[in-house]
Amino acid sequence: MADTNIAKWYVVHTYSGHENKVKANIEKIVENRGMEDVILQVAVPTETVVEIKAGKRKDKSKKIFPGYALVKMFMTDESWYVVRNTRGVTGFVGPGSKPIPLTDEEVENMGLEKRSIHVDFAIGDTISVISGPFENFIGTVEEIHMERQSVKAMISMFGRETPVELEFDQVKKNF
Structure with a gap:
């Protein structure tokens, strides 16, 4: 057929x-x-x-x-x-x-299927936010959620560490 x-x-x-x-x-x-x-x-x-x-x-x-x-x-x-x-x-x-x-x-x-994204960062790595409301902020990876394709990071905002959840395509690893 x-x-x-x-x-x-x-x-x-x-x-x-x-x-x-x-x-x-x-x-x-x-x-x-x-x-x-x-x-x-x-x-x-x-x-x-x-x-x-x-x-x-x-x-x-x-x-x-x-x-x-x-x-x-x-x-x-x-x-x-x-x-x-x-x-x-x-x-x-x-x-x-x-x-x-x-x-x-x-x-x-x-949104039926998400493409699998390979991440080059691990817990404890420093990342930069490249898109979204937290663009240009720098944070530290706390958790990685492969099933949701997101990462929880601590970002310094207004002098405080703030936890935010970001999608994989919103962040990149700092080298």
């Missing part, structure tokens, strides 16, 4: 409001049929929105793409059939019956 040697992200159109049910249904079918090595991941991208009603702050999860779910899979006749015939799915996004995978750039912009 398509390139079957690389798993790609595909967009699946769902009934409005059924995105999470579709996600659960696909995951259950994958588990029941033992297709974990073909259909790798199902996502319904959401963002947290702050609503203030009657003076009370409330965080709500809002779907970024209502009516759509994203599936990372190897495109085979079987995987296409399973996803396409899942209850709540109306079809793949693409011309006719040919699903078109998302480009690497689209996947990265949606």
Whole structure:
């Protein structure tokens, strides 16, 4: 059907409001049929929105793409059939019956997968902040969080050491 040697992200159109049910249904079918090595991941991208009603702050999860779910899979006749015939799915996004995978750039912009970044600093190293609100500050690495791709550093601000959390691409090691 398509390139079957690389798993790609595909967009699946769902009934409005059924995105999470579709996600659960696909995951259950994958588990029941033992297709974990073909259909790798199902996502319904959401963002947290702050609503203030009657003076009370409330965080709500809002779907970024209502009516759509994203599936990372190897495109085979079987995987296409399973996803396409899942209850709540109306079809793949693409011309006719040919699903078109998302480009690497689209996947990265949606935050579905972060590129792994190699860090050249360790705990105790001195770093410079190269972007963001703390740009041009110098700090000392306290913690490194690979899963969040962030670093906690102590930065001297107003004569005090202040802990800040920065993303890997916001800092560079001082030599």
